[in-house]
Amino acid sequence: MSGPGREDRRLAWERRAEIPLLVAATVFLAAYAVPIVWPDLSPATDRTAELVIVGVWAVFGADYLVRLALAGERWRFVRTHLLDLALLVLPFLRPLRLLRLVFVLQVLHRRAQFTFRGRVVTYTVGAVAFVVLIASLAVLDAERRNPEANIQNMGDALWWALTTITTVGYGDHAPTTGEGRLAAALLMVAGIALLGVVTGSLASWFVERLRGVEQAEERTQAALAEILTEIRFLNARLDALERRPSPGD
Template identity: 50%
Template sequence: MQERTAQAWWEERTQRPLLALAVVFAVAYAVPIVATSAGRSLTRACVAVEWAVWAAFAADYVVRLVLAEDRRTFVRTHWLDLCAVLLPLIQPLKLLRLVSTLLLVGQRARMASQIRVTTYVAGAVVGLLMFGSLAVLSVERDSPDGNIRTLGDALWWSFTTMTTVGYGDHAPTTGLGRIIAVGLMLSGIALLGVVTANIAAWFIERFEKENVEERQQTEAIRALTEEVRALRAEVAALQGQTERM
């Protein structure tokens, strides 16, 4: 019980700092892509920040593993966290650091009881839109046949891809860009499904609440009707006694 309490205490204490580090990671990831005139020293500093943020999430996973009561169960139930921690080690690719950090942030954000599904989905949409735009811009900007050259083009392409509209005016031409496109398509479909399910659940909950209230009102009316009938019977009995007297 003490180990479990220690793990819960750690997760509660580190959630906000890790989310703040995720914002720092977002800035460090975006600066070299948006600021094309950034020097080599600034780019190296941003890369160092990205690795530092990933290392903080990796250390957080290790600490939670140590504090877990059953470590095998923790690894089995947090396998996505483990994959996100190990992913950048397979190949030191910038996009892998991005994917792993997004996964780790998503896993930690889900632990927050105050974050509702709608808020989480909205944050996921904004995050995927931003990071998808930056990722495809960094890949396609230097491609000879690429047509995504500016941040505006990348944002427009990401939005149309996530919503599964796909106007076709901008499209990735590199293999890595197409992999990013597939990820955005699948994410957009998944998020759309979550939003649809959330709206449907809200309507069902409203209908069930109205049905419960209607049943309660019906029961109250029945109870009042029975009381009125009983009172009428008592009044009739009293009248009969009065007439006999």
Template identity: 45%
Template sequence: MDDDSPQARWERHTEFPLALASLVFLASYAVLVLDHGLPAAALDACRAAMLAAWALFGADYAARWRLSGQGPRFVRRHWLDTMVLVLPLLRPLRIVKVYEAVLRRRGQPSLALQARVIFYAGLSSLLLGFAGALAVYQQERGAPHATMRTFGDAVWWTCATLATVGYGDVAPVTPWGRVIAVGLMGCGLALLGAVTGSFSSWLLQVFSREGEGEEKPPGS
């Protein structure tokens, strides 16, 4: 059965508004990083939009904390949500929670549910990659001996990092750029694990059903 607790109902009702707030936050951050020709009023509007989205994330976190009835244990049990609150650019990582819900689901998860996890993980990878490219480009541009001279270089590096390839032709040289690199490596492994885990689970489910069909005697 679906969870009908107050916290679960709150999360279902706020999922779409928070997704929109995440897009607003990311779009505003992208404008601040990439467009330097905007007037001061437009840049202030972007900063205000980011702060408003962040305030919504904080209100959601506080509401779920209160509805959970767990007290301080909520922070420890929902460490991923805490990370996302501190760094809203990590919100695409919430797909990991969807994958964990699939694993906890009673019975065999359906193909439709597995496909949704794979789709959301792929979409999250794109959003997280874009956010990571923005963050590392903001740190690397103009730095001495930097190899990321354009945003395109940052996107190329981010794709190689999330795919766990790491060509090494472009790499961050600033301390914060390297911190972001370590975070993206971990995020890439987490999202890759969600996709491969869901796909493997679906394959095992298909093979198990085929095996059960072959074992049934004729006419049964």
């Protein structure tokens, strides 16, 4: 099959797989979050959550392999999807486990590419909520094992994530471990990007509104000009009729 035909099949696969992958990402996030938010659960629950994570990870890996097989130019696909490959391989190294959650964002981004048509604000609000939740889980997972850490529960983690992503940064809570600081760095970058999206979206909305007002004014002025032209024409006809001599003169 030709390259363009294979690419069409790959895009069709991605559209069909977006909902199942979104469901899998949600299950993945829940399995990751439960042992972190409730650390006193039984070892059996922890093992079940880990098995769910591995199972969902296998689904992600299968999706990547299918997309690679359907790609028109496979080496080009690998080069242009290095993040997908890295997020599949690197998080199994203990210091990089938090990158598992970045893959959830990658899945959500793929979903947004097909469904996002002019709904910038809705998408941005959802993205902010997910980023805050994911960053909170990641930093709590990293910090809880450090006795000197000041982020010890989900409330602390959420407060830290909110103050960080909004660039307020009170400093009352801060990560102390390498993993926690990596999560903070990723959150800072995401916060800047999301704030840029919000600012750009609002600016675009205002420009569109102003352009709409200007166009409405232009249409109104054009209509008034037509009315004035008609009035002048009618006045000219009336003047001509008044100046015309009557039959009895």
